[in-house]
Amino acid sequence: MNKLSDFIADHRERFADVDTNVFVFAWAKITRRLGFLSIIEHRYLEASAAFIANSQALQALTQPGAHPVTEEQAALHRAALPLVADLHLQIESYYLFAKIILDDVARAIEHYFGSARNLALDSHDDLSRWLPAYAEGKGLTVSKQLLESVADLRQRVSDVRDQKVSHEKSPWTMQGTSWSLDGGGASMVMMRLYPRETDPRQFNSEQLPKLTQAIEIYLDLIVGCIVANEDKTTLKLAEKKVPPEGHS
Numbered sequence: 693m694n695k696l697s698d699f700i701a702d703h704r705e706r707f708a709d710v711d712t713n714v715f716v717f718a719w720a721k722i723t724r725r726l727g728f729l730s731i732i733e734h735r736y737l738e739a740s741a742a743f744i745a746n747s748q749a750l751q752a753l754t755q756p757g758a759h760p761v762t763e764e765q766a767a768l769h770r771a772a773l774p775l776v777a778d779l780h781l782q783i784e785s786y787y788l789f790a791k792i793i794l795d796d797v798a799r800a801i802e803h804y805f806g807s808a809r810n811l812a813l814d815s816h817d818d819l820s821r822w823l824p825a826y827a828e829g830k831g832l833t834v835s836k837q838l839l840e841s842v843a844d845l846r847q848r849v850s851d852v853r854d855q856k857v858s859h860e861k862s863p864w865t866m867q868g869t870s871w872s873l874d875g876g877g878a879s880m881v882m883m884r885l886y887p888r889e890t891d892p893r894q895f896n897s898e899q900l901p902k903l904t905q906a907i908e909i910y911l912d913l914i915v916g917c918i919v920a921n922e923d924k925t926t927l928k929l930a931e932k933k934v935p936p937e938g939h940s
Contacts, residue, residue, distance in 0.1 A: 697723055699915045703922075711927040718800045722911075725796070728789045729907075733900045736782035740877035743775045743869065776869055783880045783897050784857050790907060791816070791853040794845060797914060804918060805830050806926035820846040832921045838913040845910055848903065856882055856895055870896060877901070 700719045704712045750768045761769075794816035802813035808829045811822040820842045827834045864885045871878040876899040883894040 696726070696911050696915060699919075703919075706922070706925075706927075706929055708928040708930050712930070714803070715927060718796075718803050721796045722793055722800065725789050725793045729786060729793070729904065732782050732786045732789065733904055736779070736786065736900045737877055739775065739779040739782050740871070743772070743779050743878050744871050746772050746775055747871070779869060779878055780867070780880050783900070786900050786903070787849060787853040787857050787897075790849045790903065793907070794819075794849060797911070801914070801918070804925050804927065805832065805921070816842070816846060816850050820850075830921075830924055832917070832924055834917055835913065838910075838917055841906075841910045841913050845906060848898065848906065852895075852897070856897075864891075 696719070700716060700723070704716050707715055746768055750765060753762065753765050798813040798816050798819040801819070808826050811826045811829065813819050813822065813826065823834065823839065823842060862884065866883055866885050868881040869878055870881050879899065880897040881894065884891040
């Protein structure tokens with residue numbers, strides 16, 4: 693995030709008054725919501741730790757065979773309900789805002805280099821679909837790593853937000869929670885009740901710090917691409933100051 697903020701602060705000086713402000717605000721949307729992701733990730737880690745501690749305490753009280761539920765076990769079961777709700781809230785919120793950030797990046801790129809006929813970059817999905825053709829039309833140099841990162845985040849963020857969070861419509865979908873023993877956070881699990889062969893496989897959300905790392909790498913690649921192609925911008929450049937006569 694600091695690298696992106698430095699890019700905005702340094703790069704804005706290239707443009708004339710109106711365009712420098714529009715440039716800043718286009719990218720400030722992104723840094724603002726990156727702050728949201730940081731808050732959500734912190735809350736996720738806290739919610740994850742609380743859920744795992746509760747689950748492990750319940751496991752410790754579970755004995756082989758059939759036994760009546762003790763009051764202590766019942767209390768842990770009751771405590772689990774708000775813990776799961778908090779955890780799932782943080783996970784779903786992260787995907788929602790991460791998708792918005794990716795869409796804002798696509799629009800910021802189009803604003804910087806200009807629109808291209810039939811190649812609108814209105815979302816991250818558009819960017820993943822049109823970036824090679826858009827770059828060719830604009831004469832941009834785009835690295836293989838950036839293309840791979842765009843495709844990777846479409847699968848890990850955009851598709852999850854669309855298919856698992858915002859537009860999951862099946863009444864047969866069940867949601868649960870799992871965690872690993874590697875010290876990472878818990879995951880939201882989605883699966884179909886009475887699954888058919890055509891139903892999607894079980895889905896496990898990623899540990900959010902891993903997604904944050906992938907998004908940070910992506911933004912670094914975006915900044916590198918813009919700097920490498922900065923001479924192709926359609927924004928109005930600031931006039932170069934000419935030193936007074938007699939000065940070098």
